[in-house]
Amino acid sequence: MSKRETYERMTEELLLPIVEQHGFELVDVEYVKEGGNWYLRAYIDKPGGITVDDCETVSRALGDLLDEKDFIEESYILEVSSPGLGRPLRKEKDFARSIGKEIEVKTFKAIHHQKEFTGVLKEYDKDKIIIEMENQETMQFARSEIALVRLAFDF
DSSP states (O other), X not given: OOHHHXXXXXXXXXXXXXXXXXXXXXXXXXXXXXXXXXXXXXXXXXXXXXOHHHHHHHHHHHHHHHHHHOOOOSOOEEEEEOOOTTOBOOSHHHHHHHTTSEEEEEEEEEETTEEEEEEEEEXXXXXXXXXXXXXXXEEEEEGGGEEEEEEOOOO
C-alpha cells in the first residue's frame, strides 16, 4: 500500500465516526499534490446538501484528531467540502445509488470516434458498467477503459 493510500485509509478511519455522529455521509478522502502543495481532502454529503457550517464542524473535529495522531509526514492543507454536482462515482455505494440515473462516462481511448457518453446507468459490477443511451442503445464499458464516471447534470 502506498503512502498516499495509507494516509487516505487512516484519515477515513478517523473521519467515519465524526460524519456518522452528525448524520453525514463520507463520500471520499483523497491525498494529492497540486502546485507544489499536498492536500488532504474529505468530501461529505447529506440529504439536502452540505452547508459551510457542516464542513467547518467536520474540519475542526478532523483537524484536532489529525494533530493528535500526527501520522502524515509532509505539511498539507486540509479541505472538507461537498462533492459538488459533478461528483465522480468511485465506490460501490455511489454506483448503487445511481442506478436509473443519468451519468456521464469518459473513456481513455475513443470508442466509435468519441470519448464521452451519456446515458442511464442500468447495471454495474467490478469489471464493467452498462448504460442505456437516449436512442435506447445500450453500451457496455470495461472499468479499465473508463477515465471518469459522474452524475450528469443539465443547466
